[in-house]
Amino acid sequence: MLMSSYRRTVNYVLVILLFCLASSPAYSRLNIEIFGGGTNRIPIAIVPFADENRLQQRVTEVIAADLYRSGLFRLVDPGSLTPYAPAEVVYGDWTERGADALVIGRTIIMPNGLVEVQFRLMDVAKQAQIAGLATVVPMTQLRAAAHQIADIIYEALTGEVGVFSTRIAYVLKQGNKYALQIADADGFNEHSIIEYTEPIISPAWSPDGSQIAYVSFENKKPVVYVQTLATRQRKAVASFSGSNSAPAWSPDGKKLAVVLSLHGGSQLYLINADGSGLQRLTRSTSIDTEPNFSPDGRHIIFTSDRGGSPQIYRIPVTASESTTAERLTFEGSYNVSPDFNHDGRSFTFIHRHNGRFNVAVQDIATRQMQILTNTQFDESPSFAPNGRMILYATEIGGRGILSAVSRDGQTRQKLSVQTGDIREPAWGPLLRKR
Amino acid sequence: MKKIAGILIIGLLSACAGQTTQPEVDDQSIGGYDSSSDSGADSSAYGSGGTGFYPLNDPNSILSRRSVYFDYDSYSVKGEYREMVIAHAQFLRDNPNAQVILQGNTDDRGSREYNLALGQRRADSVKNIMTLSGARNAQIEAVSFGEEKPRAYGSDESAWSQNRRADIVYRGE
Numbered sequence: 299m300l301m302s303s304y305r306r307t308v309n310y311v312l313v314i315l316l317f318c319l320a321s322s323p324a325y326s327r328l329n330i331e332i333f334g335g336g337t338n339r340i341p342i343a344i345v346p347f348a349d350e351n352r353l354q355q356r357v358t359e360v361i362a363a364d365l366y367r368s369g370l371f372r373l374v375d376p377g378s379l380t381p382y383a384p385a386e387v388v389y390g391d392w393t394e395r396g397a398d399a400l401v402i403g404r405t406i407i408m409p410n411g412l413v414e415v416q417f418r419l420m421d422v423a424k425q426a427q428i429a430g431l432a433t434v435v436p437m438t439q440l441r442a443a444a445h446q447i448a449d450i451i452y453e454a455l456t457g458e459v460g461v462f463s464t465r466i467a468y469v470l471k472q473g474n475k476y477a478l479q480i481a482d483a484d485g486f487n488e489h490s491i492i493e494y495t496e497p498i499i500s501p502a503w504s505p506d507g508s509q510i511a512y513v514s515f516e517n518k519k520p521v522v523y524v525q526t527l528a529t530r531q532r533k534a535v536a537s538f539s540g541s542n543s544a545p546a547w548s549p550d551g552k553k554l555a556v557v558l559s560l561h562g563g564s565q566l567y568l569i570n571a572d573g574s575g576l577q578r579l580t581r582s583t584s585i586d587t588e589p590n591f592s593p594d595g596r597h598i599i600f601t602s603d604r605g606g607s608p609q610i611y612r613i614p615v616t617a618s619e620s621t622t623a624e625r626l627t628f629e630g631s632y633n634v635s636p637d638f639n640h641d642g643r644s645f646t647f648i649h650r651h652n653g654r655f656n657v658a659v660q661d662i663a664t665r666q667m668q669i670l671t672n673t674q675f676d677e678s679p680s681f682a683p684n685g686r687m688i689l690y691a692t693e694i695g696g697r698g699i700l701s702a703v704s705r706d707g708q709t710r711q712k713l714s715v716q717t718g719d720i721r722e723p724a725w726g727p728l729l730r731k732r
Numbered sequence: 733m734k735k736i737a738g739i740l741i742i743g744l745l746s747a748c749a750g751q752t753t754q755p756e757v758d759d760q761s762i763g764g765y766d767s768s769s770d771s772g773a774d775s776s777a778y779g780s781g782g783t784g785f786y787p788l789n790d791p792n793s794i795l796s797r798r799s800v801y802f803d804y805d806s807y808s809v810k811g812e813y814r815e816m817v818i819a820h821a822q823f824l825r826d827n828p829n830a831q832v833i834l835q836g837n838t839d840d841r842g843s844r845e846y847n848l849a850l851g852q853r854r855a856d857s858v859k860n861i862m863t864l865s866g867a868r869n870a871q872i873e874a875v876s877f878g879e880e881k882p883r884a885y886g887s888d889e890s891a892w893s894q895n896r897r898a899d900i901v902y903r904g905e
Contacts, residue, residue, distance in 0.1 A: 497880035499844050518833070519875035520848060541852050541876045544845045557849070559874065562856060564849035585849040601846055608846055634843040648843060655842065677843060696887075722844070 329485070331712045340455055343374040343397035347417070348382040348404040354437050357405060357415055360444035364462040364484060365451065368686070369709025384418060384427060392422045399428075399455060403447075412436055415443050419451050429454040441486060459684045465726040466689060467501040467510055468700060472718035478512055480527070483682075483725075485713055491525060492532075502545050503726045504571075510724075511535070511545035511554060522556050524571060535573035546589045546598075547571075548615075555579065555589035555598055566600060568615070579617060588635050591615070593642040599626065600636065607631040610647055610660075627660065629667055635678055639685045639705075646679040646688050657690050657703060670707040677721065683728040687711075691721040787823070788902060794819045800858055802896040804839075807853040809861055817858055818865045820900055825866035831903040833873050834858050839892035840879040848878030854898040 342365060350356045365371040374397040381387045382404050392400050403417035412434050419429040429450050435443045442463065449460030462483055470477045470490075476498045481488035492498065496515040503510055504524075511524045520543045525532035536542035540559035547554055551571065558567050566579040566586045580586045584604035591598055599612045602623065610633050611623040627633035632650035639645060642662070649658040649669060657679045660667045670688065679690040687702045687709075694712075698719030702711040713720070787793040800813040809817060824830055836851030855874035863869055884894035 497877075499848075499878075499880065515877065515880060519835075519873075520878075539873055541848060543848050557845070559852045559856070559876070564852050585846070585853065587849045588843065588845045601843070608843075632842065634846050650842070675841075 329714050329716070331714075339370055339372040340399060341372045341374050341397050342399040342401065342451070342455070343376045343392060343395060344401040345376045345380055345382070345403075347402075347415070348380075349407070350405045352407060353405055353413060353440055355440040355444070357403075357417075357440055357444045357447070358401070360441050360484070361401065361448045361451070364445060364448035364460075367484065367711060368452065369704055370452075370456055384420065387420060389422055389425045397422055399451075401447075401451060408434070413440065413443075415440075415447070417447050417450075419454055441482070445482070445484075458686060459728065461682045461684050461686070461725075461728065464683055464728060465507070466700075467503065467724045467726065468691075468720050469498050469501065469722040470715065470718055470720050471698070478510070480510075480726075491527060491530065499722055500544055501722060501724045502547055503724055504547050505549055505551045505727055507727045507729050509571075511547065513543045513545070522554070524554075524573075533573060535571065536567075536569055538576075544587050544589060546591055548591050549593055549595040555591065557587045557589070566598065579615075580613070580623070590636050590638055590645070592638055593640055599638065599645060601634045608634050610634070610636045610645070626662075626665070627667070628665075633658075637680045639681050640683055641685055646681060648676055648679065657688055659688070659705060668707070670703045670705070671701075671710075673701070676701075678723060680723060680725045682725050687725075689723045689725045691723055788905075795823055798900040800854070800898045800900075801893065802854055802898070804892070804896065806896075807850065807857050809857050814861065817861045817900075821862040821865035821867040824862065824868070824871045828868070828871070831871045831873075832862075832867075833875060833901045833903065834862075835899045835901060836874070836876040836878075837881065837883070837895050837897045837899070838879050839895045840882060840887075841892070844878055844880070848876045848880075851876035851878045851898075854896075858898045858900070 344358050344362050346356065346358050350358060362373055366373055374395050379391055381402050387400065387402065400420040400422055401417060402420065403415065406414040408414060414432065414434045416432045417430060418427050421428045431447060431450055433443055445462040448462040452460035464483045465480055466483055467478065467480050470479050474495050475493060476496065477490040477493040478498050478501055479488055479490050494514060494516050499513045501510050501512040508528065509524055509526050511522060513520045513522055520541045521534050522536035522542045522545045523532050524535050535554065536556045536558060538558055538560040542556060542558055544557040545554045553568050554571055556567050556569055557564050563583065564585045564587050566589050568577045568579055569575060582604055584602050586600055586602045588601040589598045596615055597612050598615055599610055601608050602611050605625060609625055610627040611625050613621055613623045630649055630651055634648050636645045636647040644659050644661045646657060646659050648655050654674050655676050656669050656673065657671045657676045658667055658669045673692045675693040677691045679688050681688055685705060687704050689700060689702045691698055692701050698721040700713040700720050700723045788795045790796055794816050797816045800809055800817065824832065834855040836855030838847040838851045852874065855876055859872050859874040862872055882895045884891040
């Protein structure tokens with residue numbers, strides 16, 4: 299059946315050893331555990347690709363881990379069967395093992411050191427290929443190639459876009475050191491983009507994934523920075539008198555919504571991504587914070603206590619200061635940290651109930667709310683770009699960890715580090731144009 | 733076996749770690765202000781550097797008191813702190829070159845950004861009393877640390893009450 303967890307663990311150890319031996323700058327301190335999983339998982343057999351044992355990274359291992367982690371697939375053990383090409387597939391064998399889908403392929407180390415990876419996804423019932431790819435990558439990009447293949451398989455079998463090639467950002471606190479880190483969605487290739495001995499909060503990916511906005515306290519007060527990942531250059535885009543925080547990108551990447559105390563209180567403003575063109579968006583005597591753009595760029599949802607308790611409201615981006623905000627949440631006395639699903643039809647947020655802070659989802663049209671977690675202190679939920687999972691911060695045994703829950707609440711993942719707290723996660727965008 | 737292998741993984745991962753990162757920085761710090769101490773109340777640097785504001789550190793002076801504590805979910809300055817806040821306002825009025833930063837703080841329950849806004853409200857409350865009592869607007873910057881810089885760690889009321897606070901910090905201290 300499944301690759302045993304023992305074997306998987308040993309494989310991870312091998313992978314990590316290889317990373318160390320190759321003294322690659324890529325390393326990972328994130329440990330991932332998976333819980334639950336839907337009842338109708340797709341049974342899929344993944345045959346180790348021809349000659350992949352000679353590679354620094356076995357490609358099918360990464361593909362299998364990706365698919366398994368999604369909670370939508372059940373891995374079928376291929377046993378001693380090793381077809382590498384369609385002509386070598388005996389479909390009866392796979393029907394017998396209960397596999398609906400079969401993944402086969404080859405790897406070829408080319409004379410110039412590059413690796414050609416060929417893969418085919420076969421429909422066992424129809425006895426036909428339903429997807430495939432041949433790609434040539436450097437040895438160091440084998441994980442990326444595997445994520446790309448997993449995305450193709452995921453999309454072919456579920457009809458949804460795969461997010462295995464995306465990245466996440468989060469803040470790691472160790473002692474008095476804060477690091478804003480970026481990792482692949484599976485926790486590998488983790489690295490710091492900035493480290494300080496003062497807090498960092500609220501990272502937000504630009505829509506094209508090339509920049510991250512965040513709030514740093516390095517100047518003894520909250521200031522909003524935008525940092526370009528490729529060059530590491532950064533700029534303080536909101537550093538006005540008072541506090542500057544809660545950056546959110548407009549979908550076209552041209553503007554940020556920010557929260558400033560410039561004119562007293564905490565109010566929403568729009569500013570160009572280069573820090574020019576400040577424009578006030580709300581004018582209230584209440585707290586207005588945690589703005590988040592709708593995917594069509596026309597609305598902003600945000601947290602406000604204008605009704606007496608913190609609730610989620612919506613305003614048009616073109617709001618004049620007299621525009622009345624529409625209240626969206628009504629259940630309970632504490633609903634905060636809204637983040638739109640990428641289809642614009644729902645949003646996730648934190649809902650307090652009986653002293654617990656949990657991840658919830660609310661449908662925009664029906665206003666129906668669903669609580670997805672039962673932990674104690676959840677924070678900062680953010681949707682995966684395909685809307686399937688929600689990444690959030692929570693606490694276990696007094697330590698901050700990241701967790702992800704499927705939008706139906708069925709599957710959960712836990713990402714932790716051995717020492718330190720991880721918090722403030724943000725799931726990065728899809729980088730391929732669909 | 734799984735658990736042991738898990739610990740092994742973490743050990744290996746740590747072995748791989750070690751690289752740290754500093755970005756190129758093109759921002760400036762604000763006005764030479766150095767808060768080597770977040771708790772202004774027991775700072776003793778002020779006055780020793782010839783800045784001439786000795787009463788700020790005189791333990792017998794009300795000006796040596798720098799922290800305003802708040803009730804849960806509240807940002808109103810309680811009566812017991814008003815005399816102290818007003819004394820600082822009068823000091824600012826009498827020393828036009830003196831400047832303060834008011835740093836609002838909260839306990840760690842709930843959203844970080846919402847707590848940042850709650851801390852701002854506490855700093856703003858203190859600022860309002862100061863400006864009504866003779867300090868000039870330009871002498872005061874109200875900022876928030878939210879829940880990010882707790883004075884007391886812990887998940888009980890004694891820790892939380894320490895962190896529901898606004899500190900008065902003079903620039904140059």
